[in-house]
Amino acid sequence: MIISSKIIINRPVKEVWDFFNNPDNMHLWLTGFKRFEQISGEFGKVGAKARHIYEERGKLLEMVEEITGREEYKKISLILSHKSMESTIETDFEDLNHERTSLICLVNVKFKSVFFKLFGKMMLGSMQKRQDKDFNTLKTVIESR
Template sequence: MKYTSTIDINLPIDKTVALWENENNFKEWQDGFKSIELISGIRNSKGAKSKIIYQDKRRIELLETIISCQLPKEKIALYEHRHMTNTQTTRFKVINPNKTQYISEVEYTKFNGILIKLMAKLFPGKFKEQSQKWMNQFKEFAELTDI
């Protein structure tokens, strides 16, 4: 399953990217975000691995591996969870000096377990909905934040 989500942010590209990649801001736009811990490598460098924890109704632990990080052009990361594996490519493009397009391409490459496979088959739009929700929340946070 593969999809792309986009949103326009009313900020210059440098401010948008700075807010997006600052881990202290994740809690502001990613529901349930608790922590990110660098396990190996250099943060945001090829091969770096981090453990990301979300806690809402249940605890979710992801392993992030950076494939490439050349922001604002793109950041490609592999996310592994016991129920699924996906790659996310994030890009930022200048629309004008005060407006940036935020693009997220997500490709799920593996689903483990009958329930998650069924969800992906019957409700693929739910995955894109979640990505778009976080992008909308990022836009709202970013446009209200002055750095």
């Protein structure tokens, strides 16, 4: 299943990149985000792994992020894994006239459990809405700084 979002942020690409890739900012725009814990590797580098903790419906949810590609100020690729699913995420940053940034995110979700394989397609709409909401929040937060 593919989820995609695109948004234009009225800030330079370096500012958007730096804010987006700073784990101290994640709670400001990601729904339910609680904390980030580096597990291995050098922060922000290809091969680095980190734990993301979210709160979903009163329960803590743990996901593991592995950075699989990085081109500074242009693209970051990662895999975000959970026991029931794995998401391959590609986020592209495009400089628009040095004052605006196009942010495009493609998420390929693969479900692992039988339950999610059966019902995952019904969840696609809510997953898309959540990603769009998070990106709109990201835009609002960055532009208000």
